[in-house]
Amino acid sequence: MIRVAILGSTGSIGKSALQVIARHPDHFQVVTLAANRRVEELWAQVGRFGPQRAVLADESVPLPASSSPTRWTSGRQALLAAAADPEVDVVLNALVGATGLEPTLTALEAGHRLALANKESLVAGGALVLQAAKMAGSQIVPIDSEHSAILQCLEGTRRDSVQRLVLTASGGPLRGRNREQLWHVRPEDALRHPTWDMGAKITIDSATLANKALEVIEAHYLYGLAYDRIDAVVHPQSIIHSFVEFVDGSVLSQLGFPTMELPILYALSYPDRVEDEVLRTYDPVRSSPLTFEEIDQEAFPLFGLGVEAGAKGGAAPAAYNAGNEIAVQAFLEGRIRFPEMVDVVSEAIDGVGVGQLTSVEDVLAVDGTARAVATEVAHRLGEARMGTTS
Ligand SMILES: NC(=O)c1ccc[n+]([C@@H]2O[C@H](COP(=O)([O-])OP(=O)(O)OC[C@H]3O[C@@H](n4cnc5c(N)ncnc54)[C@H](OP(=O)(O)O)[C@@H]3O)[C@@H](O)[C@H]2O)c1
Incomplete structure (x- = not known):
């Protein structure tokens, strides 16, 4: 029985993880459920899974009066305590953003296996995360489908027989649009993903x-390639989840219909595989055709900027990540336009x-500075926009 703590259980990955666990009660037991502030959703999950611990990271949200055996706590320290809990075998980090870095480090330092969905941890603090895993002998098993x-x-x-990694990308909901067309994209357009159902x-x-x-940087840290x-490469059907090319020219890939439940199950059971009839649905005929195209870097410059930041190293990836979090928020709130996110x-x-x-x-510190600069730029762009539209 593998005892699991799910940080971010009320999110898209967290809920998928609970669906997987619910189908395999003989293999997995939920010990901890943690969210930020969606208390009603967490309450319902606690009722269904009966964990020992439930955590709300946001201290300002009142905890429910509970007569169940579940212990409710709140605040950032409570979240970190859950990540360090010795009663846990696997910590599944499904938090969103760089706020996941400290829980990632805490789980690794405690010697737990880390099932990592929160790629921002690795982007912001990659070297520290690897060091923490090495020092404690802890394992990081990625949940991102490409890295899985x-x-x-x-x-x-043998790792030294790998020549190259090729990550596949769906191309997202705006694939095929040019830079000019992207000025007219509204948040609701960008939120309509063709193949994956994910958080905003x-x-x-x-x-x-x-x-x-972010995933290229994640792959750099996880697999040690320059x-x-x-x-x-863009692969709109999201069936092939990445390629590994070896030094002799041979290429391996892993396939499956797009569902995060499969990489989640693999991360929880790694290195074993657990039988799952629901996920066993792959059909090559229904998957065809499988097509590939280059990323349009002119229309989508945040890709190149991110890879450049990764290669630059030092503070750049953390700043890229923090600036991006602010840009996404500003776009979602209608304060800046789609192409302005790169600025x-x-x-x-x-x-x-x-x-x-x-x-x-x-x-x-870098995260904070980058957020302050990004907030200021987003504000400036928003003001300029108000000026042109009034
Ligand atoms: N969704 C996918 O299919 C997918 C695929 C691959 C990788 N990922 C990665 O997985 C991570 C989670 O993505 P998601 O789509 O599941 O996100 P999401 O749906 O937005 O869920 C985020 C979760 O984190 C919690 N949370 C947010 N801010 C927090 C904070 N400051 N402290 C503690 N908890 C906080 C939320 O709690 P509340 O509900 O209380 O706000 C929620 O449970 C991201 O790093 C993403 O890149 C996601």
């Missing part, structure tokens, strides 16, 4: 292709300068 695919392709192979932030990241840049050996992120990176991040405090 790579892990599955690498099973039984990652859906916008998918529309801008910032998500793919940036010039990690590519990305917000670009200035955030320029605003932090260079420098190595050797501690969590360093990362949080």
Whole structure:
């Protein structure tokens, strides 16, 4: 029986994880459920799964009066305590944004296996995360479908036989639009993803292709390849979840209909596989045709900017991530337009300068500075827009 803590249980990944666990009560037990502030949703999950612990990260939300055996706590420290809980085998980090970095580090330092959906942890603090895993001998198993695919392709192979990784990208809801057309995109257009049903932030990241840049950086840290050996290609059907090319020219890939339940199940059961009749539905005929195209970097410059930030290293990836979080929020709130997101992120990176991040405090400082710069840029762009429309 694998005891699981789900951080971000009320989100898209968290709910998918609970569906997987509900189908496999002989394999997995929910020990902790944690969310930010959606207390009613968390309450319902607690009623169904009966965890030992329920956590609300936002202290301002009143805790429900509970007579159940579940212990309710709140606040950031309670979230970190849940990540360190010795009663847990796997911490599934499904938080959104760089706020997931400290829980990631805490879980690894406690020696837990980390089932990682929160890619922003690795982007903001990659070196620290790897160091924490190494020091405690903890495992990181990715939940992102692309990185899960790579892990599955690498099973039984030598890491030094890998030549190149090619991540696949759906292309997002705005694939095929040119830069001019993107000025007219509304949040509701960008939130309509053709193949994946996800939380709002990652859906916008998918529309801008910032998500793919975050994933290139994630792959760099997880698999130790230089940036010039990690590519990305648009594959609109989202059936092939990445390619691994070996030194002899052989290429492996992992396939499946797009559902996050499969990589979640693999991350929870790794290195074993658990039988699942619901997920066993792949049909090559129904999947065809499988097509591929290059990323349109002119229309979607946040991809190139992110890969560049990753290759630059130091403070740049953390600034890219923080600037992007602010840009996404500003776009979703209608304050800036779709193509302006890249300006917000670009200035955030320029605003932090260079420098190595050797501690969590360093990362949080860069994150804070980049957010302040990005907020200011978004405000300026919003004001300019009001000026032109009034
Ligand atoms: N969705 C996907 O299919 C998918 C696929 C691959 C990777 N990912 C990655 O998985 C992560 C989660 O994505 P998602 O789509 O599941 O996000 P989501 O639907 O927005 O859910 C986010 C979860 O995190 C909680 N949360 C937000 N801010 C928090 C904070 N400051 N402290 C504590 N908890 C907080 C939310 O709680 P409340 O509900 O209380 O606000 C919610 O439970 C992201 O890093 C994303 O890139 C997602």
